[in-house]
Amino acid sequence: MAVNHKIWIRNTQILTMTGAPLFAGDILIENDKIAVLGQVSEEQAAGAEIIDGRNTIAMPGLVNTHTHAAMTLLRSYADDMELMPWLNDKIWPAEAKFVNEYIYWGSALAAVEMIQSGTTTFADMYDSMHEVARVTEESGLRANLSRGCVVFSDPELKNIQKNVRLHENFNNAADGRIKVWFAPHAPYTCPPAYVEKIVEAAKSCNAGIHVHLAETLDEQRQIAEGYGKTPTEYLNDLGVFELPTLAAHSVYLNDNDIAILKEHNVGIAHNPSSNLKLASGIANIPKYLRAGLNVGIGTDGCSSNNTLNMFKEMTICSFVQKVNAMDPTVLPADSILQLATIGGAKVLRWDDEIGTLEAGKKADLILVDLNKPHFAPWNNSVSDLVYSAQGSDVKTTIVNGNVLMKNYEVLTMDVEKIMVETARIARNVL
Numbered sequence: 001m002a003v004n005h006k007i008w009i010r011n012t013q014i015l016t017m018t019g020a021p022l023f024a025g026d027i028l029i030e031n032d033k034i035a036v037l038g039q040v041s042e043e044q045a046a047g048a049e050i051i052d053g054r055n056t057i058a059m060p061g062l063v064n065t066h067t068h069a070a071m072t073l074l075r076s077y078a079d080d081m082e083l084m085p086w087l088n089d090k091i092w093p094a095e096a097k098f099v100n101e102y103i104y105w106g107s108a109l110a111a112v113e114m115i116q117s118g119t120t121t122f123a124d125m126y127d128s129m130h131e132v133a134r135v136t137e138e139s140g141l142r143a144n145l146s147r148g149c150v151v152f153s154d155p156e157l158k159n160i161q162k163n164v165r166l167h168e169n170f171n172n173a174a175d176g177r178i179k180v181w182f183a184p185h186a187p188y189t190c191p192p193a194y195v196e197k198i199v200e201a202a203k204s205c206n207a208g209i210h211v212h213l214a215e216t217l218d219e220q221r222q223i224a225e226g227y228g229k230t231p232t233e234y235l236n237d238l239g240v241f242e243l244p245t246l247a248a249h250s251v252y253l254n255d256n257d258i259a260i261l262k263e264h265n266v267g268i269a270h271n272p273s274s275n276l277k278l279a280s281g282i283a284n285i286p287k288y289l290r291a292g293l294n295v296g297i298g299t300d301g302c303s304s305n306n307t308l309n310m311f312k313e314m315t316i317c318s319f320v321q322k323v324n325a326m327d328p329t330v331l332p333a334d335s336i337l338q339l340a341t342i343g344g345a346k347v348l349r350w351d352d353e354i355g356t357l358e359a360g361k362k363a364d365l366i367l368v369d370l371n372k373p374h375f376a377p378w379n380n381s382v383s384d385l386v387y388s389a390q391g392s393d394v395k396t397t398i399v400n401g402n403v404l405m406k407n408y409e410v411l412t413m414d415v416e417k418i419m420v421e422t423a424r425i426a427r428n429v430l
C-alpha cells in the first residue's frame with residue numbers, strides 16, 4: 001500500500017448505518033481507513049484520487065455471512081430438487097471431481113459477482129480453501145474462510161489439519177482482510193467425536209466456528225433420533241458455542257435453542273433464498289432479533305440461490321418475514337439494511353472494523369448509482385435500496401481503502417478470462 005494513499009469521494013449522499021439519517025457530503029479515505037465523513041477541505045484532501053459521488057449513495061459494503069463461493073460452477077446445474085437427493089445425486093458427485101484449479105476459478109467468478117453487486121465481505125465454507133484465500137488476496141475482498149469438514153470424506157482427519165494449515169498460512173493475511181475459522185459442516189455430517197476434534201483444533205488456533213445449523217426438518221428428526229436432542233443442543237453439548245460461532249440457516253430453533261444461542265452470543269446467517277428454494281422453511285428472524293440474537297444475511301452457494309446478489313437477498317428477506325408474520329410493518333427497510341451491513345459484521349465479530357461508515361473504521365464502502373429509472377422519483381432512497389435496487393446498480397466498490405471497481409469497471413480481476421475459464425471447467429465436470 002502506498003504511503004498516504006487518499007481517496008476523496010465528492011458530493012455523495014452518505015448512509016452511515018449508525019442510525020444517522022442520510023446526509024449530503026464528502027468522504028475522505030486515508031490508506032485503509034475512513035478519515036472524514038461530511039465536510040472535506042481541499043487541504044485535507046491534497047493529493048487524493050477524486051471520485052465523483054454525484055447521484056450516488058455511499059453506504060457500508062454488504063456482508064454476505066454465508067456462502068460457498070466456488071459453487072458458482074454449479075449454478076443452474078441442479079435446480080428444483082429436494083435437499084438430500086440434490087446433495088447426494090448431483091452436488092456431492094460433481095464436487096468430488098473438483099480440483100484446486102476449479103475451486104480457484106469458481107471462487108474468482110464469485111469474487112467478480114460480489115464486487116459488482118456491492119458485497120465487500122463474505123464468509124466462505126468449502127474445500128481447497130487456500131485457493132479461496134488466493135482469490136481473496138487478489139480480488140481485494142475481505143473474507144472469513146473455513147474448511148468445510150464432513151466425517152465421511154475425512155476418515156484420517158486430514159481436512160481438520162488442512163484447516164489448521166489454512167489458519168497458519170492465511171489468518172490475518174492480505175493486510176488483515178482474511179480471518180480463518182473452522183467449519184464442522186453440520187450436525188448431520190459430523191458425529192460427536194469428529195466435532196470435538198474440530199473444536200479442539202479451533203481452540204488451539206484461537207479461532208471461531210462456522211457451521212450449518214437446524215436447516216431442515218429432516219436434520220431436526222435425524223439428530224433427535226440419534227441423540228435425543230435438537231441440533232442446537234447437540235452442538236452446545238459438544239462445546240462448539242464456547243468459541244465465537246456463526247450458525248448458518250438456523251431455521252428450526254425452539255425457545256430453549258434461542259436461549260442457548262443468546263447465552264453464547266452465537267451469530268445467525270439467515271439465507272432466505274436458499275431456504276425458500278430448497279423448501280427448507282422460514283427462520284423466524286423477528287423473533288430472533290427480539291431475543292437479542294445477532295443476525296446477518298447470506299446468499300448460501302450459487303446452486304441454491306442462484307446468485308450472490310445481496311440486494312435480492314434483502315428484498316426477499318423482508319417480503320418473506322412480512323407474509324410469515326402477516327404483518328407488513330415487520331422488518332422495515334432500515335432494519336433490513338442493518339442486517340446486511342452492521343448485523344453481518346457483528347455475526348462475523350468484525351464490527352469493530354467494518355459494518356458502518358465511521359471515521360477510524362476500515363474503508364469498506366460502495367456507491368450505489370441512483371441515476372436509474374427504477375429509483376425515480378427518489379421519494380425515499382433508504383426504501384429504494386431495499387425494495388428497488390438491483391445488484392447491478394453498484395457503481396463503485398472499495399475495500400480496505402482500495403478501489404476494486406470504479407464506474408462499473410472491475411479493476412482487480414480479469415472478468416472475461418474468468419468467465420471463459422469457468423465455462424471450460426463446467427463443460428469438463430458436468
Ligand SMILES: [Zn+2]
Pocket residue numbers: 066067068212248300301
Ligand atoms: Zn451453506
